[in-house]
Structures are given as C-alpha cells and as structure tokens.
Amino acid sequence: MSLDGTYDDGNIFARILRGEAPAVRVFEDDHVLAFMDVFPQSRGHALVIPKHSAARTLLDAEPQVVGPLMLGVQRVARAVRSALKPDGISIMQFNGAPAGQTVFHLHVHIIPRWEGQALGRHAGGMADLKELQAVAQQIAAQIT
Template identity: 75%
Template sequence: MSLDGTYDPDNIFAKILRGEAPCARVFEDDHVLSFMDVFPQTKGHTLVIPKHSTARNLLEEDPQILSPLILGVQRVARAVRAALEPDGVVITQFNGAVAGQTVFHPHFHILPRWEGVAVGRHAAGGMADLNELKDLAGKISAKIA
C-alpha cells in the first residue's frame, strides 16, 4: 500500500480497539492503547497505537492525536526498560508498505535490545504464544508510572 489511501476500519488494530480481536494489553488510557506484538522481533516487542485515529500513517495524523501518542510511547518505553532491563531500546515507526508498514493505522514499535542478541525479522519466528505475551505484558504493565 502506498502512503495515500483510505483508512480501513477493519484493520487488525481497529479490531483490537473495538474488542473484536485479542491482545496482550500493556497499557491503556483515554488516548492510547499499548499491547505486545504477536510477531515479536525481540523479547518484549511492544506496540503503542492511538485510540481515536482514522489516519493510515503518522504523516496523515492530526497533531492533537500525536501529542498524547508520543507521551504514551515514552511512558511505555520507560516501563519496558524498567521491567526487562535491556541494554538499549529501539523505537520505530513506519509509513507506507515500502517503508515496512504492515498495519495501516499509526503505531510505534518499542523493541528492547541486548548486547549481542540479534533482532529477528517481523513474523519470521511465527506467532508468539499469547500466554507468554500476557506474562510479559503483566511485567511491563507493573512498571507503568
């Protein structure tokens, strides 16, 4: 998909927001929802999405949505760091299929990184076990300030 188009209200993140698809929830407030990526690239790979968006990517997003979104990203990234004690944290965001975007709803990836541990390709290891993701989500959630 290109950078331009129409928002698909049946994308997986929209379904998660409506409660039509499961997720391992990490954090939620009035503006954002954070949950574990079901195709993790690292242990603790977490996503943060805006709850009230009909944009397909960050470039289309309303600035009033972006402000609480980035604050949510920071809050969750700090909790990931506190819970998992990685050596570093990568925060990424993709716009358009060519850039690596696979779900066309704005979102950020938080990937904890450890020295000497490679990052996997998205979905290369298959879908993660939901119970394991829920356990990780609980550990991260407990560290939300």
C-alpha cells in the same frame, strides 16, 4: 500499499480497539492503547496506537493525536526499560509498505534490545501467548 489510501476500519488494530479481536494489553488511557506485538522482533516488543484517529501513517495524523501518542510511547518504553532491563530500546514507526508498514493504522513499535542478540524479522514468527501475557504483566507493573 503506498503512503496514500483510505483508512480501512477493518484492520486488525481498529478491530482490537473495538474489542472485536484479542490483544495482550499492557497499558491504556484516554488517548492510547499499548499491547504486545504477536509477531515480536524481541522479547517485550510492544506496540502503541492512538485510540481516536483514523490515521494510516504518522503523516496522516492529526496534531492533537501525535503529542499524546508520543507520551504513551515514552511511558511504555520507560516501563519496558524498568521491567526487562534491556541494553537498548528501538522505537520505530513505519509509513507505507515500502518502509515496512504491514498494518495501516498509525502505530509505534517499542523493541527492547540486548547486546549480542539478533533482532528478529519484522512480522516474523508468532509468539507464545502465555509468554506474551507474562511479559505484558511485567511491563504493566512498571507503568506509573
């Protein structure tokens, strides 16, 4: 898909928001939902999505969505840092298929990084559900 297109309310993130698809949730407030990426690039890879937007990309997002989204990203990234003690954290956001976007609902990746540990492939292998749940609990316990 290109940068232009119509929002598909059947995408997996929209289905998660409506409770039609499962997710290992980390954090939720009035504006955002954070959950574990089921195809993680590293241990603790989380996603943050806006709850009240039909934006496919950051370029489509309403200004009133961007601020609360980024505050949610910061809040979850701080919790990832406290819970997992990574050496660094990549915060990524893709716009359009050529840029690596695979789900066309605005979302931000929070990916903990450790020195000497290679980053997995984006949308690579599926994670073990029990491990995702355990890591999500660790992260959620650090959210203030």
